[in-house]
Amino acid sequence: MAKIEARTVMSDQNGSVVARSHERKIRKSLGAGKTNGKGAKESSRNRVKPINRLNDLNAKEWIPETVSVWIQRGLGKGHEHAQIERQHPAPFSYQDVGRLIRFFTKTGETVLDPFVGVGSTLKAAAMEGRKGIGIELNKKYADLARVRLKTELTEEVAAAARKDQKVIRGDARSVIPTLAANSVKLVVTSPPYWNILHKQDHKQRQERVAHGLDTRYSSHAADLGNIESYPAFLEALANTLSLTRTCLADGGHLCIVVGDFRQKSKYFMFHADIAREMEARGFTLKGLKVLYQRHKRIFPYGFPYSYVPNLHHQYIVILAK
Numbered sequence: 098m099a100k101i102e103a104r105t106v107m108s109d110q111n112g113s114v115v116a117r118s119h120e121r122k123i124r125k126s127l128g129a130g131k132t133n134g135k136g137a138k139e140s141s142r143n144r145v146k147p148i149n150r151l152n153d154l155n156a157k158e159w160i161p162e163t164v165s166v167w168i169q170r171g172l173g174k175g176h177e178h179a180q181i182e183r184q185h186p187a188p189f190s191y192q193d194v195g196r197l198i199r200f201f202t203k204t205g206e207t208v209l210d211p212f213v214g215v216g217s218t219l220k221a222a223a224m225e226g227r228k229g230i231g232i233e234l235n236k237k238y239a240d241l242a243r244v245r246l247k248t249e250l251t252e253e254v255a256a257a258a259r260k261d262q263k264v265i266r267g268d269a270r271s272v273i274p275t276l277a278a279n280s281v282k283l284v285v286t287s288p289p290y291w292n293i294l295h296k297q298d299h300k301q302r303q304e305r306v307a308h309g310l311d312t313r314y315s316s317h318a319a320d321l322g323n324i325e326s327y328p329a330f331l332e333a334l335a336n337t338l339s340l341t342r343t344c345l346a347d348g349g350h351l352c353i354v355v356g357d358f359r360q361k362s363k364y365f366m367f368h369a370d371i372a373r374e375m376e377a378r379g380f381t382l383k384g385l386k387v388l389y390q391r392h393k394r395i396f397p398y399g400f401p402y403s404y405v406p407n408l409h410h411q412y413i414v415i416l417a418k
């Protein structure tokens with residue numbers, strides 16, 4: 098026990114090492130890797146059950162993925178394959194999306210991201226041997242997503258991606274209805290968080306200005322991140338996501354990666370609002386995951402007057418068709 102604690106403290110500055118340590122502990126508590134007394138590994142844990150219609154995971158791989166807290170994984174901003182990702186103001190990690198893809202699809206099935214940005218979902222889909230469709234309004238990001246599929250994958254995976262991964266430039270509201278019925282097994286996305294990128298005091302925004310990087314997605318009227326009122330934004334987003342019901346196969350899932358946020362002194366429970374709106378449109382809420390962003394900097398917000406949180410987590414809202 099003392100050993101585990103020491104290792105966790107020592108790797109405090111490195112989210113991915115901490116994540117691996119945390120996951121090892123979970124696997125250990127599940128008895129994964131135990132032998133049967135004759136030296137052979139317990140084999141039923143290692144076999145994919147024939148009745149498993151959801152994914153290609155065996156018991157040993159499946160059970161840890163059901164834990165409701167994940168530690169966000171990332172390459173670190175100095176990594177050569179993090180440079181395109183950095184050009185976008187709000188990418189998510191392809192490693193976290195890869196975990197969702199592995200859990201909610203089988204090899205060869207199709208994943209859709211209606212707000213694909215610079216293509217993190219398609220990169221993950223390619224690496225997992227799934228087909229992918231990504232929709233993006235902003236030409237610059239759609240083009241970068243295509244570059245990423247050529248430059249951040251092994252030769253073999255990039256060759257398969259040429260036919261299996263599709264980036265479609267356009268408004269998700271017009272493109273989703275053109276997709277074939279029942280053709281997608283998982284919709285996974287991170288939408289704009291209302292217009293919070295426009296906030297002047299947004300710390301990340303100040304840092305991006307200093308580095309000459311984009312601070313908002315676009316000035317396009319069809320960009321959901323430019324809608325002025327929160328209720329109008331929420332309705333537009335929920336209506337857009339509910340368009341996926343037709344292309345989503347029976348038994349398919351919708352995973353929405355979102356964070357709560359503050360606008361002036363008001364706190365918005367965005368994850369709860371979008372979950373409620375999707376349930377009102379016929380989706381079934383299966384659960385939430387907290388995605389702990391352990392790497393984020395801490396700012397002295399509110400000190401010494403009032404409680405203002407450093408928001409260091411996102412949610413994955415998991416819904417079924």
Ligand SMILES: C[S@@+](CC[C@H](N)C(=O)[O-])C[C@H]1O[C@@H](n2cnc3c(N)ncnc32)[C@H](O)[C@@H]1O
Pocket residue numbers: 185187188189190211212213214215216217218232233234235238267268269270286287288289290314315319320321322
């Ligand atoms: C949070 S970002 C997604 C980032 C993405 N997960 C990634 O890792 O690159 C949301 C994206 O939605 C796009 N967007 C906004 N309105 C859209 C619309 N109506 N149709 C398609 N894309 C839209 C924005 O340009 C932005 O790139």
